[in-house]
Amino acid sequence: MKQILFLTLSTLFVSVTALHIIFRNGQPMKQLFFLSAMTICLSLASIQIPFWGIFLYYTFAVLRPQYLWKWALPVDVRWSLIAACVVIFSMAIHFNKILRESKYTSMFSLIVVYSILLAGSMLVAFNPAVAQAWAIEYGKILIIALIALLVINQVWQIRAMATMIFLCLGYIAWEINFLYFFRNGRLDIFHYGYGGMDNNGAGLMLAMGIPFAYYAAISTWERWGRAIFIIASGIGLCMVHSVMMSFSRGAMLAAIAGLLWVFLRHRSKKQAAALFVILTCAILFLSGSQIRERFISTMDYKQDISAQSRFESWSAAWTIAWEHPLLGKGIRNSNIFSQNYGADYSGRTIHNQYLQIAADSGVPAALLFIGLIGFSFYLCEKVRSECLYHLRRGMLSDKNMLQLDHIEKICLAVQASLIIFAVDSMFLSLEVFELPWVLFVISGVMPHSVRMLMKTCTEDEKQLRSKHKTGPVRIPPRRRHHPEHGRMPLPTPSLMKPTKGL
DSSP states (O other), X not given: OHXXXXXXXXXXXXXXXXXXXXXXXXSOOHHXXXXXXXXXXXXXXXXXXXXXXXXXXXXXXXXXXXXXXXXXXXXXXXXXXXXXXXXXXXXXXXXXXXXXXXXXXXXXXXXXXXXXXXXXXXXXXXXXXXHHHHHHHHHHHHHHHHHHHHHOOSHHHXXXXXXXXXXXXXXXXXXXXXXXXXXXXXXXXXXXXXXXXXXXXXXXXXXXXXXXXXXXXXXXXXXXXXXXXXXXXXXXXHHHHXXXXXXXXXHHHHHHHHHHHHHHHOXXXXXXXXXXXXHHHHHHHHOOHHHHHHXXXXXXXXXXXXXXXXXXXXXXXXXXXXXXXXXXXXXXXXXXXXXXXXXXXXXXXXXXXXXXXXXXXXXXXXXXXXXXXXXXXXHHHHHHHHHHHHHHHOOSOHHHHHHHHHHHHHHHHHHHHHHHHHHHTTTOOOTTOHXXXXXXXXXXXXXXXXXXXXXXXXXXXXXXXXXXXXXXXOOOOOOOOOGGGOOOOOXXXXXXXXXXXX
């Protein structure tokens, strides 16, 4: 009765809120209709399955509709806040069930320890106001990540998260390419960036989506496999072109590193070679002379003013980190002192994720953040190895074979995306960037989410082995005559058959 009452009140509240948002500014647009409908549907679905609240929040976090459709949406509506409230409400409804069924993984413990280190850094910050503002942004990300680690526990949920990343980043890449090809060569990603980030951050975000385009294109789907392959391949090329149009050398270099990992780890080496040749030809065709010159200029870093300024900020962060090794200067407080330690101007961002964390929150926090990346990579490799073991044996039902194929491709996509983030993080400071935390969550829930699938695969193999088990047929030995048994009787003539020719 309580659930029915809550469902009714929630439906009325969400519907009234959505209608108010849609119609208060005059004629609504299709983007507003889409977001409102998705919010209503997934909010109601989260009452039954709390995963849909997590899915809604991360969809808004990756897509960032307030930046993508800012000309069509109300300015003061915070879509992520609405999704976060949905997550908390669904968590409250299913609190006992979640605590009973959830697994407290090592990833959960690492994120908790990382949160404690950040809290300590905030308390000792030189400028508490700056540290608290950044700590609030950190808190939003970490709380949702911890809830997601408790809620997500099914294979279909992992597949849904991977597909969401591909669709959201793919749509952003499509919009960027549309503006370039059909709006007189507009390079909005280069001039304005995306989602509150500059061109370097936007390039990194889209580069991290390329491995998920690989997952969507190469995986075996239940239906429409050829159409999905064509669409996913086209969207993947849009992502690659968007990264090049960002003119971010770090994003280009990181994308190359991630794609090389995918090609080296792809199961079929012939397919990997074909994909490499096709993608190389496409990149050479899409990249103009300015993009090629921009990437080649990476080799001439000694004469590059931007590169030299980053070296100076890295040196400043290194010195600050070792002067305050335990808790640092405070979250984002190292920028205040960077000029005193050799940076080119006051307030200079470190432009290195690891050194930024070390200078702001201490060396242990930086090492723990690196550990989160490495541990996520290890978990995906472990699950992928188990999937490949069962796939190579081939003694599975079609349903389990398809599920394992998807999980194996998702693990490879997450690994490649982590490599892209790890490489580009050496040139950027994006501590409150949501997408890597989504990857941490997927990696953290992967082992226990696929455990039941692995048990089912083992049972399939046992059943198939017992069904097709064929051993050598035992032929009883011919009975031999032994002297102690007496003389064997001769056959009577009536039983003997005449021989031909006699």
